[in-house]
Amino acid sequence: MDQTTPVLLTSREVADLLRVPLRTVEDWRVTRSGPPWLKLGRHVRYDRDELLAWVKERRHG
Known part of the structure; x- marks a missing residue:
């Protein structure tokens, strides 16, 4: 893939990457807070x- 091709992740991959439960990622989507x-x-x-x-936008400190 070249640098202009987006890398698309599944909800499971997002949960694994962020080390949160899959349900959290699903809840974020439903509430539009993620x-x-x-x-x-x-x-x-x-x-x-x-x-x-x-993720970077949510950094504190």
């Missing part, structure tokens, strides 16, 4: 770069 996501047909995916930016 990272940006997109729907491809019936599949939910997260752009890795957008996910990492979302």
